[in-house]
Amino acid sequence: MKESITRYQFISLIILFEFGSSIIVGLGFEAKQNAWLFILLSMAGGLILYGLFTRFVSFYPDTPFPQVIQILAGPVIGYILVWGYILYFLYISARVLRDFTILISQTILHETPLFAVSLLFMIVVGFACYLGIEVIARSGELFLPYVLLMGGLFLMFVFIMDLPKIERLEPFFNIGVKELLSLVFPRGVSFPFGELIVFAVIFPHLEHPLNSFRYGVIGILISGIILLIISVTILMVLGPTIAMNSTVPLLDTISLVNIQGIIQRMDPIVIIIMVVTGFFKITIFFYGGVTMLQYLFKLPRRKSKGLIGFIGLLVMTVSMLISENIAEHLKEGLEIVPLYVHVPMQMIVPSLLLLLLFIRKRKIQKK
Template identity: 50%
Template sequence: MGTEKISGLQFFIMILLLELGSAVVLGFTFEAGSSSWLVILLSMSAGVVLYGLFTHLSNYYPTLTLAEAARKITGPIIGRLIALIYIGYFFYIAARVLGDFSNLIQMTILRLTPLVVVAGVFVLMVTIASYLGVEVIARTAETFFPWVIFFGALFLLFVYIDGLPDFRKLQPLLDEGWKPVLTTVFPQGLTFPFGELIVFMMFFPYLADSSKRTAIGVAGVIISGVILTITQVTILAVHGAEAASLLTIPLLETISLVNIQDIIQRMDPLVIITMIILGFFKIALFFHAAIIGLHQTFSIPRSKRIWLVSSMGALLIVITYLISHDYVSHVNIGLDVVPLYVHVPLQIILPVLLIGIAFLRHKINP
């Protein structure tokens, strides 16, 4: 694994695909009503700071992944425990995202197909990608990214050509003050999707030019935030805040309204294709981060990769079914429980503690 390298462009594309992933398909939170687009901009700004926290932590051991650095910073016993926590975290997020996209595909185009079958097809692709390694994932992302951008631009273009947005639906701005906006920014807006960039601490050592990781990441956060803001504004302008908050797949519901002269219509398949692409890469990145962590924590040789990814892939299907077969409960847990009790400790609190310990260790033993 140590000889694998990815370019700065590939790293940037992977960041964009992960950030857009669930957020652009499911829609960002609408809890702040017509001001919810402000939530994205503020969360993006805080996300830049949070990404800087991740790169600052990695600067202490720039050639190591998060799992390896944790052992260097806190010692072999506590460090191994922290590594296992993050491995479990990445695997859990992969399962949650797999549950999101499997349910959405089942609800849209494969209504009679069991959830485990839909999830199984996703996992088959993800395990193959993980077995082939991060270079293959990066090159595949580079290949599909232009299509994601093309389809996304096409969606927005046709929505506006058809005259669907009514920007009066964005008013009144801050009708309930700043409180709903700020309480949505933290923890929900910051941790999803921007805080999820902590997964790239498992990929920093694979970046060919590691000196550019901060600039690339910041650019990725800002550009993904702008794209999410434009998408959110469009959805709000078409449906209004109250109606948008009730939609299961806001982007799909928005595109389905397009009907230009009875010629350009029924663009749902393009949205679903985009949804599958984004879902695949987000699941693959979190799953592969967990696989890398297992290799490094338990010194599993590369020759055993096929057995590792196969067994973990089977486990991923089981966990996904257990946590997401009840979709309503799955979504509620993802919005109300995970951000505060899972994301905040592992994206913010523990990295800050690791930075503090690393700082003290370098002061004592420069």
């Protein structure tokens, strides 16, 4: 029986996914005072990319993503591309897992080894994937209001203390167009907006797959605007230099809150938000990779315990070995991965598949 999710659940997943590791590393701080413009341009590019991803749905609305790849690229090249996306989804899952294990070990579990934190995370992620997309989507629907509420509390406390200073955003437009566009592409477009390519695996489970573009645009706009508000608030509190050099700028911002000595040490609010959004981002990428493996091996979900367990251990191992320290990890994630990993899998391959789709369509029309 086909698993089905509602439009609200789908939008909830997109919002939580987009927050993901963007909450940890921040968004647009490399553009300094122009972070707001960086986010707007990146979001516009992300909407174009998302339109590209959903184009396939209009022709194959109920067809699994790996099958669409094989239909368009042929059995041999399609098989290779399917494996490429499996490795891509699992690799990014491992990277995001490393983001959050470092965060947790540095904030609340100081003496706990990274291995133990990773294992606990992957047990929950693996169990969620075994239960299926319906359970993941219902969880997203349940958690989203609490995440938005806690995010609202963060903003409220920061503004009550009058921490944001508008002058920290001055001077406006102090960056060249060429420099700004070099930041937007590929880094801004690919992270986090271009990563929605993984939702191609989820499109067939929508109640109305043909509406996936409309629902996705709503999710992207909501998450993008919230990320814009949070990033600008952080800049107005910390200033561009501190925000850009901070490991977790959101955490540094909330730590400054101290209202009459009563409301202080609000770090748990941010940590809870980060853990929840991180769980959904890791889970969706992991689900994407596992689902495509199940398709290749023709394994039903209920008989995939061993596969999920093995892949979970593999992802956990990769996350541990991916970099030696957080500085190296962030440098790889912000400088190397966008150009050499995201661009091919988010832009080049989907564009070639779309070209093949149009060629196929024209041949059918001529017949």
